[in-house]
Amino acid sequence: MDSSQLLGITTFTYLFSSLLYMAILVFKTQKLGTVATVFTGLAWLIQTAGLGLRWVESYQMGIGRAPLTNMYESVVFFAWAIILLYLLMEWKFKIKIIGSFAVPLAFLAMAYASFSTDLTKAINPLVPALQSNWLIAHVVTCFIGYAAFAVAAALGIMYLLKSISPDLGEASPSLSVRFPSLTIIDDIIHKTMVFGFIWLTAGIITGAVWANSAWGTYWSWDPKETWSLITWFFYAIILHARYTRGWSGGMIAILAIFGFVSVLFTYYGVNFLLSGLHSYGSS
Amino acid sequence: MTLLTQIWDFFSSVKLAICTLCALAATSIIGTIVPQGEAPAFYVNKFGTKTAHFFQILDIPDMYYSWWFLGLLGILSTNLIICSLDRFPLIWKIITTDNLAIVPDRVEKMQNCFMWEFGTNKLDRIDLASLLNKNGWKAHSRKVGKDEILFSQKGRWSRIGVYIVHFSILLILVGAVMGHLYGFKGSIMIPETESTQKAFAYKNAESLELGFEIRCNSFILEFYDNGMPKTYRSNLTVLENGQEVLTREIEVNSPLTYKGITFYQSSYQGYQDFILTITENSSGESKQFIIPFQQQMSWEGKDLHFGIVNAEAIGKRVVRSKIWFKAGEHPASIKWLNDNDKTTLTSGAKEYTLSAKQLYATGLQVAKDPGVWIVYIGCGVMMLGLYLAFFMSHRRIWLYKKNGSYSPQLWLSGSANKNKMAFAKDFGELKDSIEQAVQR
Numbered sequence: 001m002d003s004s005q006l007l008g009i010t011t012f013t014y015l016f017s018s019l020l021y022m023a024i025l026v027f028k029t030q031k032l033g034t035v036a037t038v039f040t041g042l043a044w045l046i047q048t049a050g051l052g053l054r055w056v057e058s059y060q061m062g063i064g065r066a067p068l069t070n071m072y073e074s075v076v077f078f079a080w081a082i083i084l085l086y087l088l089m090e091w092k093f094k095i096k097i098i099g100s101f102a103v104p105l106a107f108l109a110m111a112y113a114s115f116s117t118d119l120t121k122a123i124n125p126l127v128p129a130l131q132s133n134w135l136i137a138h139v140v141t142c143f144i145g146y147a148a149f150a151v152a153a154a155l156g157i158m159y160l161l162k163s164i165s166p167d168l169g170e171a172s173p174s175l176s177v178r179f180p181s182l183t184i185i186d187d188i189i190h191k192t193m194v195f196g197f198i199w200l201t202a203g204i205i206t207g208a209v210w211a212n213s214a215w216g217t218y219w220s221w222d223p224k225e226t227w228s229l230i231t232w233f234f235y236a237i238i239l240h241a242r243y244t245r246g247w248s249g250g251m252i253a254i255l256a257i258f259g260f261v262s263v264l265f266t267y268y269g270v271n272f273l274l275s276g277l278h279s280y281g282s283s
Numbered sequence: 284m285t286l287l288t289q290i291w292d293f294f295s296s297v298k299l300a301i302c303t304l305c306a307l308a309a310t311s312i313i314g315t316i317v318p319q320g321e322a323p324a325f326y327v328n329k330f331g332t333k334t335a336h337f338f339q340i341l342d343i344p345d346m347y348y349s350w351w352f353l354g355l356l357g358i359l360s361t362n363l364i365i366c367s368l369d370r371f372p373l374i375w376k377i378i379t380t381d382n383l384a385i386v387p388d389r390v391e392k393m394q395n396c397f398m399w400e401f402g403t404n405k406l407d408r409i410d411l412a413s414l415l416n417k418n419g420w421k422a423h424s425r426k427v428g429k430d431e432i433l434f435s436q437k438g439r440w441s442r443i444g445v446y447i448v449h450f451s452i453l454l455i456l457v458g459a460v461m462g463h464l465y466g467f468k469g470s471i472m473i474p475e476t477e478s479t480q481k482a483f484a485y486k487n488a489e490s491l492e493l494g495f496e497i498r499c500n501s502f503i504l505e506f507y508d509n510g511m512p513k514t515y516r517s518n519l520t521v522l523e524n525g526q527e528v529l530t531r532e533i534e535v536n537s538p539l540t541y542k543g544i545t546f547y548q549s550s551y552q553g554y555q556d557f558i559l560t561i562t563e564n565s566s567g568e569s570k571q572f573i574i575p576f577q578q579q580m581s582w583e584g585k586d587l588h589f590g591i592v593n594a595e596a597i598g599k600r601v602v603r604s605k606i607w608f609k610a611g612e613h614p615a616s617i618k619w620l621n622d623n624d625k626t627t628l629t630s631g632a633k634e635y636t637l638s639a640k641q642l643y644a645t646g647l648q649v650a651k652d653p654g655v656w657i658v659y660i661g662c663g664v665m666m667l668g669l670y671l672a673f674f675m676s677h678r679r680i681w682l683y684k685k686n687g688s689y690s691p692q693l694w695l696s697g698s699a700n701k702n703k704m705a706f707a708k709d710f711g712e713l714k715d716s717i718e719q720a721v722q723r
Contacts, residue, residue, distance in 0.1 A: 124509070124511065125507045125509075125511055125513065127511060127512055128512060128513070128514060128515050128534065128535035128536070128548075129535050129536070131534075131535070131536055132536040184704075187704055194673045197669070197673075198666075198669050198670070198673060201665065201666065201669060202666060205662040205665075205666070208658075208662070209659070209662075210536075212655060213536055213537075213538065214535055214536045214547065215547055215549065215648060216468065216538065216545055216547040216648045216649075216650035216652075217468060217648075217650065217652075218655065218658060219459070221314060221319060221347045223315040226311050226312075226314060226315045226347075227315060229311060230308045230311050230312060233304045233305075233307055233308035233311075234308055236304055237301055237304045237305060237308070240297055240300060240301055240304070241301060244297040245297065245298075245301075270315070274315055274316070
């Protein structure tokens with residue numbers, strides 16, 4: 001059993017998890033919810049083992065580095081962070097329906113990591129610039145933030161679906177009847193965005209400190225840095241609009257989705273469309 | 284309304300903050316699409332004369348330092364300062380106010396509010412303060428006539444969280460300005476065994492006096508088996524007035540700082556010359572020679588003659604070289620040697636140790652940034668502020684014992700400035716707990 005097998009299994013288990021959570025929407029059985037949670041928890045443990053094994057394998061190859069250094073590994077870690085965050089949210093808010101929106105994102109990430117031919121899965125050693133203790137801190141903080149923004153966007157979609165379907169009570173044929181109330185979704189979107197914002201801030205700060213220790217400049221307006229700042233501005237605007245101008249509901253839901261588009265561009269678009277210091281992330 | 288108050292109101296508005304942040308976010312995109320800091324000809328080639336001229340007018344090639352971008356940052360800073368000054372006194376009042384002096388009417392009209400009525404005076408036998416205390420609310424109380432008010436609060440300092448965040452942004456900007464005013468960024472290329480007292484600034488290629496001398500003793504390149512670069516390492520010595528002060532190895536991510544100036548490993552350059560080190564084993568005497576490719580040199584006084592007659596390279600990197608070595612009238616030895624490796628040659632009765640390596644120059648970034656610590660403190664303060672602002676809320680609880688003209692009443696009310704749903708739940712639990720105690 002090697003790490004790529006475990007991570008391959010994870011892809012399929014996340015697909016199955018997604019289907020289980022979607023089934024909760026259709027069939028109203030309590031048991032199904034428990035099954036979905038337990039299964040997803042197990043899938044996450046398999047992925048954790050896969051990531052851990054990849055770390056061990058890198059030591060066996062004499063390289064010895066955390067599995068967080070190229071596009072493939074970051075996508076896998078992104079999926080891992082989404083599931084971890086979702087499970088914590090399920091435990092805190094006790095709403096399983098969110099799973100049918102959040103877990104598929106993790107599956108999509110894993111499917112992209114597993115089946116894309118653009119990504120190198122080989123464990124390569126680190127170039128000098130990446131040989132730093134800041135690597136783990138920077139990647140982990142950023143991706144917890146990204147995962148939170150992903151879940152916030154999923155909640156945004158959920159909010160919009162619920163708000164456009166007519167409220168016919170329990171008799172409604174629409175599945176959105178089973179969603180939590182708009183007020184509750186709105187509250188969770190906000191909390192998730194706040195959580196992501198703090199981690200994104202920490203991610204930008206750790207990146208700046210690292211850049212300063214490697215290149216002698218904590219901010220060089222490289223496209224990746226600039227886009228992370230644009231994303232930071234974007235969420236700062238949403239938070240201000242909510243606190244002081246009373247924006248909520250549909251507007252915030254739409255902004256949560258656009259915010260995630262900005263996150264995706266920062267994470268993915270910049271590596272492939274723009275050139276800069278983070279080019280090692282694109283292989 | 285006077286002009287001054289109009290200006291004040293303009294700069295203290297959240298609308299302005301949102302507009303400025305939008306403008307900063309939107310314009311920042313330009314600099315990620317249009318490459319920054321290239322020569323004017325680059326923009327003419329890529330975008331055409333007209334667009335390039337337009338870019339020049341708006342400082343697009345260096346937009347993050349342009350007058351209008353710095354202007355936006357200036358507006359943001361002014362906005363942050365004025366809006367904080369505008370609101371802080373009120374917040375300070377809320378934090379330090381005497382909550383026991385509340386008008387009883389307000390207790391009865393809060394969103395989270397509950398009232399118990401009693402037919403008897405059993406309320407007097409209940410220690411309300413310790414009841415609140417038991418539920419995690421440390422209370423103060425005050426008698427007002429026949430009535431009594433108890434108050435307890437949590438997280439009142441979280442109200443300044445948002446101002447701490449605003450202050451931290453200003454700190455970071457101050458740090459950045461300090462760095463630009465009193466610091467510099469430059470680079471130097473020092474060939475091995477040589478030293479310099481100057482660096483060259485990025486901005487204008489002006490020479491910068493370091494105030495001391497820095498020497499590159501050696502530069503080492505290492506590669507992984509698959510050809511990826513593994514290590515760039517320079518051995519540097521700092522000299523003052525010709526005296527060696529400090530010797531250290533630096534790598535990428537591990538710089539050397541001396542007198543506020545930091546040297547970062549950033550690049551290298553290979554030459555066609557070699558460094559040949561010869562040691563006479565019997566006497567232990569050793570000497571280093573910089574020797575051009577395929578030229579003969581001698582160690583005068585020792586009657587040693589040597590040269591690099593051939594070399595093998597990957598790209599511009601020499602992996603091994605062929606040494607020709609002749610001592611006196613003894614026959615010459617010729618030997619292939621891996622780069623930076625050593626060998627022992629015997630010539631007549633004497634043994635010599637030879638090592639050869641390609642001559643490199645190390646490329647260093649040189650930076651002095653006295654503002655960096657202010658920026659780091661700003662970052663730390665920002666994390667603290669965000670935590671206070673988002674994860675904590677100011678929650679207040681009042682318990683009002685009303686012995687009015689009617690039957691005695693007990694009012695419980697409370698409010699939170701954030702996360703009201705969670706507070707409503709906590710409030711409900713507190714209510715249940717008090718109910719249990721008073722109904723017993």
